[in-house]
Amino acid sequence: MNRRAFSLIELMIVIVIFGISLMFIVPKMVEKYTENSPVKKQFEEVIQKAYNKALSSNKGIFVQGVKGGNTLSFDNETYKIDEITSFNSAKINNQLQSGLNFYFGVYPDGFVDTFEIVTSNNVKIISDSLNMKVNIVE
Numbered sequence: 001m002n003r004r005a006f007s008l009i010e011l012m013i014v015i016v017i018f019g020i021s022l023m024f025i026v027p028k029m030v031e032k033y034t035e036n037s038p039v040k041k042q043f044e045e046v047i048q049k050a051y052n053k054a055l056s057s058n059k060g061i062f063v064q065g066v067k068g069g070n071t072l073s074f075d076n077e078t079y080k081i082d083e084i085t086s087f088n089s090a091k092i093n094n095q096l097q098s099g100l101n102f103y104f105g106v107y108p109d110g111f112v113d114t115f116e117i118v119t120s121n122n123v124k125i126i127s128d129s130l131n132m133k134v135n136i137v138e
Contacts, residue, residue: 010085039083043125043134046072046079051132062103065090065117084119091116106132 050061053075063074068082070084090102092115093106104113104127117125 001060036081037136039081039123039125040134042079042081042083043072044132046074047112047132049077049079050074051108051110051112054106056132059109060105060107061124062105065102067100067102078082084121084123086120087117088120089118114118 046063050063054061061074063072065072065087067088067090068086069087070081072081085106087102090097090104092102092104093113102117104115106112111129111133112127114124114129115127119125122138126135127133127138128135
């Protein structure tokens with residue numbers, strides 16, 4: 001028998017191996033590129049500072065944002081989020097916040113309120129409550 005081509009089974013095995021490889025590679029690539037986001041870094045710095053304050057005072061700290069602005073503040077300190085023009089909407093603990101101000105809590109137990117903040121350039125900032133991190137969805 002003269003074989004000049006791959007059989008269907010051989011091609012399917014290669015496709016399965018390729019698919020399994022992608023299953024591990026793609027999430028790492030996405031994480032690598034979103035980890036470098038300045039918005040993510042600045043939000044996590046604010047959360048960490050609020051957490052340190054919550055630990056020292058042994059009570060929750062509420063971080064305030066203002067729709068139409070690009071700053072977060074707590075304890076008479078203000079932090080500008082440079083890459084954002086303004087916050088458009090905020091959902092805290094699955095409740096859409098009405099009015100201009102929104103607040104999310106950072107607690108000494110090591111967690112932050114669940115929030116989803118949408119910016120004027122349609123970037124979503126979503127909290128990872130138990131890890132005190134944020135995810136950026138563009």
